[in-house]
Amino acid sequence: MNENTVDNKMIELFESVALLEVVHNNGNISRGTGFFVSLRNDSSITPVMVTNNHVLKDIKTVTIYKEAGNDTVKKEKIVLDQDVEQFIIRHETKDLCMLLMGHYNNLMKDNGISLNVSYIDESIIGYERNINFFSDAMIIGYPKGLSEHKSYHPFIYTGKFAYPPSHKYNDVIDMVLNVDSHGGNSGSPIYALDLKNHNMNLIGILSSGYAPIINEELNLRDNLTLSIGIDVKALKDIKKKIADLYKDLTGNDID
Numbered sequence: 215m216n217e218n219t220v221d222n223k224m225i226e227l228f229e230s231v232a233l234l235e236v237v238h239n240n241g242n243i244s245r246g247t248g249f250f251v252s253l254r255n256d257s258s259i260t261p262v263m264v265t266n267n268h269v270l271k272d273i274k275t276v277t278i279y280k281e282a283g284n285d286t287v288k289k290e291k292i293v294l295d296q297d298v299e300q301f302i303i304r305h306e307t308k309d310l311c312m313l314l315m316g317h318y319n320n321l322m323k324d325n326g327i328s329l330n331v332s333y334i335d336e337s338i339i340g341y342e343r344n345i346n347f348f349s350d351a352m353i354i355g356y357p358k359g360l361s362e363h364k365s366y367h368p369f370i371y372t373g374k375f376a377y378p379p380s381h382k383y384n385d386v387i388d389m390v391l392n393v394d395s396h397g398g399n400s401g402s403p404i405y406a407l408d409l410k411n412h413n414m415n416l417i418g419i420l421s422s423g424y425a426p427i428i429n430e431e432l433n434l435r436d437n438l439t440l441s442i443g444i445d446v447k448a449l450k451d452i453k454k455k456i457a458d459l460y461k462d463l464t465g466n467d468i469d
Contacts, residue, residue, distance in 0.1 A: 223414065229332035231368045231403065233279040233356040233375040234265065239272050246270075247355040247368070247401040247420075250315065252333040253453055260456055261333055264449070265401030266421055267304055270311055279367040280329045290329050292322055303455050308448045309399075309421045314456070339446055340415030342407060348411060350373055351391045351440065353420055355402030361453065371399075372407075376440055388418065388445035395423025395441040404443045418443035 231249045239246065246269035253260045263278075270276060277293045303317075304311040322328065353371040373393035391404070404418035422442045 226332050226334065227354060227403075227414075228368060229330060230334045231354050231356070232263075232329070232331060233366060233368075234269060234401070235277045235279065235396075236269060237276075239274050239275045241289070244269070245356065245358050245398045247399055248313070249354075249401070249403045250331050250333045251339075251449075252335055253449075253456070254336050255453075255456065261315040261319060262456075263315055264403075264419060265313070266309045266419065266444075267311045268421075269401050269451060270298075270302060270313070273378045278329065279366050280331055290327070292318060292327055292329060294318065303321050303452045305448055305452050308451075309442050310419055310444050310448050310452070312449075312452055312456075334416070338414070338416050339449070340417040341402065341447055341450065349375055350407040352405045352407055352414070353391075353393055353395075353399065353402045354405075355399035355420065357396035358398030371395075371441075373441075375406075381437055388448075389443040391441040391443060392405055395420065399423075404441075404446075419446065419448075420444075 230251075231247055234246045234248050236244050236246065240327050246265055248263045248265040248269070250261065253262055275293055276298060279291045279292050281290075298313065301314040302311050303314070351373055354368050355371070356366075356368055371393045373391055376390040376392045389404070400422065401418055402420040403416055404420055405414045406417045407414050420441055421444050423440065455466050
């Protein structure tokens, strides 16, 4: 992959993420990040949006915001109501879910709405990878306090893995990164970068941040916030449910 290809790939990755504003049933409003993937099932392609379970927890409505092309002020959006729950596939144990976008893509087309999003191909997902302790990491997301003011462009965070991503940290945490985490970034894609070979793979989904305790007695925490991620392999677990859910909703098998 040459430098021009990397530039084009970065534009595609930027266009594959969107800002989510969620109104919960208790009236609270929260923000998060989602990203769009084309999943392959035999001969068919299923468009989905991936984010965290807690981002879409107990939702009344969710609004997907995206910048309008290169315009830094205008934005595009689609509002999904509480019926959206039937199109969400949730992981049973991980903080991860998928929103089936086929239905909403058809609604947007019928109503003349166009979100400036790009669906990354499943081939970029590093289900099987060889990533070492010194690999570079990149997160693309929408930090609260910046992304919703004038510009709806996402931000990039880079750093190193704080624990080898080839090894599971524990039963709850899949990966830990030395990348600062901010509210609003939940659901952001995590990429492993091979700078030497100009290559990148999606290997995780940001779930939360963690500030290490430096004085337990005083409950003092470090200023640096580590990022906690879900291994992208968990997508395979909920991907298996897509065909069954599609048949329940439509009465048809996926072509």
